[in-house]
Amino acid sequence: MLTLELELELETCLLEIAREEQQTPAQIINQLxxxxxxxxxxxxxxxxxxxxxxxVEVFSEKEPLSLQQEMRDEWS
Structure with missing residues (x-):
């Protein structure tokens, strides 16, 4: 068993979700x-x-961004 300290806003949301899902907060936390x-x-x-x-040896000496630019320039 583990005890958690949640911020008030998170605790409020957790309790609301648990109520809507008809589950306990522990079940919601376990799922998440x-x-x-x-x-x-x-x-x-x-x-x-x-x-x-x-x-791939052909690309090993190339800087990735410059290689990408060269490839784009070929199509222009």
């Missing part, structure tokens, strides 16, 4: 923390995938 953890794990997974991508 669970969603937060899932979103962090998804974000971490995406970062891990991006880091595992191979390096």
């Amino acid at each position: 923390v669970g969603q937060y953890i899932k979103s962090r794990q998804s974000s971490d997974l995406l970062v891990n995938i991006a880091q595992a991508l191979p390096v």
Whole structure:
């Protein structure tokens, strides 16, 4: 069990949401923390995938913004 100190405004909102959803404040907080953890794990997974991508040697010596500008200029 964990005791939280919420700002008065947050506490008021939490109690109102709990009443509307017919749940306890603890249930609402558990759901929100669970969603937060899932979103962090998804974000971490995406970062891990991006880091595992191979390096494309053709672009390794280029500064990304100048490369982007060069590519745009080709289409002008």
